[in-house]
Amino acid sequence: MKVVYASRMGKVEDFVRRLGAEDVLKINDGTETVGEDYILITYTDGAGIIPPAVEKFLEKNAGHMKKAAVSGNSRRHADTFCGAADRLAEKYGAEIIVRFEDNGDDASLAAVKAELK
Numbered sequence: 001m002k003v004v005y006a007s008r009m010g011k012v013e014d015f016v017r018r019l020g021a022e023d024v025l026k027i028n029d030g031t032e033t034v035g036e037d038y039i040l041i042t043y044t045d046g047a048g049i050i051p052p053a054v055e056k057f058l059e060k061n062a063g064h065m066k067k068a069a070v071s072g073n074s075r076r077h078a079d080t081f082c083g084a085a086d087r088l089a090e091k092y093g094a095e096i097i098v099r100f101e102d103n104g105d106d107a108s109l110a111a112v113k114a115e116l117k
């Protein structure tokens with residue numbers, strides 16, 4: 001399955017690199033389009049929100065989003081940890097594979113890898 005991801009500071013990008021997925025698209029400004037099913041991997045922005053570029057991307061491409069994995073930082077953002085996951089579930093009905101810390105650990109990588117097979 002295709003992986004679509006967003007990364008501002010490089011942590012999600014590192015997670016995606018370690019995933020070793022073959023078919024990968026990065027969301028830059030949100031104008032990208034996909035014509036096939038994908039797993040979304042994104043960081044959390046603001047006070048627990050979906051990054052604006054990801055929101056823009058989803059306006060056109062939410063229909064192909066099968067599942068999502070979300071990064072956050074529980075030490076700096078304890079109250080809104082991985083809030084983007086809650087928004088994705090509420091607004092788009094996304095099934096959340098895993099909420100992970102920054103660039104993710106082995107368990108979060110394994111959870112997403114299992115979905116790609």
Ligand SMILES: Cc1cc2nc3c(=O)[nH]c(=O)nc-3n(C[C@H](O)[C@H](O)[C@H](O)COP(=O)(O)O)c2cc1C
Nearest residue numbers: 007008009010011012043044048072073081082102
């Ligand atoms: C401005 C800003 C706001 C953030 N807000 C949240 C938040 O509300 N909840 C959370 O869990 N993480 C939050 N984070 C942490 C990032 O989502 C987390 O570090 C993520 O791994 C960053 O991914 P990236 O390096 O690929 O951009 C925030 C980070 C920044 C810079």
